[in-house]
Amino acid sequence: LIGNYRGNIHTVYDNRTKPVFSYDQIHWERIRNVHYDKDQHTFVFTQKFTNRMVLIAYSHPYTYSRETEYINSLRQKSGITITTLGRTKESRNINMLTVTDNTITDKGKKVVLITALQHAGEYPGGFIVEGLVNFLLSDDPVAVKGRKESVYKIIPMLNPDGIFHGMTRYNANYEDLNSEWDDDTSDTIHAPVEPEVDCVKLWLRDWIKEGNKIDMHIDLHSQSQQGEAN
Numbered sequence: 001l002i003g004n005y006r007g008n009i010h011t012v013y014d015n016r017t018k019p020v021f022s023y024d025q026i027h028w029e030r031i032r033n034v035h036y037d038k039d040q041h042t043f044v045f046t047q048k049f050t051n052r053m054v055l056i057a058y059s060h061p062y063t064y065s066r067e068t069e070y071i072n073s074l075r076q077k078s079g080i081t082i083t084t085l086g087r088t089k090e091s092r093n094i095n096m097l098t099v100t101d102n103t104i105t106d107k108g109k110k111v112v113l114i115t116a117l118q119h120a121g122e123y124p125g126g127f128i129v130e131g132l133v134n135f136l137l138s139d140d141p142v143a144v145k146g147r148k149e150s151v152y153k154i155i156p157m158l159n160p161d162g163i164f165h166g167m168t169r170y171n172a173n174y175e176d177l178n179s180e181w182d183d184d185t186s187d188t189i190h191a192p193v194e195p196e197v198d199c200v201k202l203w204l205r206d207w208i209k210e211g212n213k214i215d216m217h218i219d220l221h222s223q224s225q226q227g228e229a230n
Contacts, residue, residue: 019058023051062126064164067157086199089172092160099136101147110150116220118177119169120162125220129156
C-alpha cells in the first residue's frame with residue numbers, strides 16, 4: 001500500500017480511508033470497521049459478506065474494462081470521433097475522443113485538450129471524463145453551443161497498464177507519467193519518453209505543425225484516496 005514519489009516513500013492512505021466492496025463491480029459499499037497500521041501500511045477490517053465472491057478496492061475503481069466498454073459504446077454516436085494515438089508497453093490503446101459539431105468547419109473554433117488518469121490510483125478522473133463526454137454529446141443547449149464553438153480533444157485514460165495492474169502512480173515500466181513530459185527536452189537524462197506520453201507529444205507536435213492550436217489544456221488529477229470523499 002505504499003509507493004515511491006520522487007525518491008521518497010509515498011502513501012495514498014491513512015486512518016480515515018474506508019475501502020469499498022462489490023459483488024458485481026457496479027454497486028460498491030464502504031467497509032466501515034477498519035484499522036490502518038501506519039507503520040506496516042496495512043488495513044485490517046471486519047465485514048460480513050453475503051456472497052461467496054466479493055471484490056475489494058481501496059476506493060471506487062474506474063477500471064480498464066469499464067473504459068474499454070465505454071469507448072465501444074461511443075462508436076456509433078454522432079458528433080464524436082475515436083482515434084488511437086499509440087500503445088502502451090503491454091499493447092493497450094491510448095485513445096483520443098474528438099467531440100465537435102462536424103456540420104460546422106473547425107476554423108475559428110476553440111480547441112480544448114483534456115487528459116486524465118496519468119496516475120492510475122486517481123480514479124475520479126475516469127468518472128469525470130465519462131460524465132463530461134456524455135454531457136457534450138447531449139442535447140443540452142450548453143453542450144450544443146459547446147460543440148458549435150469548440151473542438152474537444154479528450155484522452156480518457158493515459159495509463160491503462162497502471163490501471164490494469166492496480167498501481168497508484170506508475171505505468172508498467174514503474175515510471176510516473178506526470179514526470180515524463182520533459183524527458184526529450186530539458187530532462188534528457190531520463191530519456192526515452194514513456195510510450196504513453198510519447199504518442200501524445202507526437203500527435204501534439206503534428207497538430208501544431210499542421211497549423212492548429214490548443215487554447216486550453218486540462219489535466220485531471222485527484223487527491224489521494226483518503227477518507228470517504230472519493
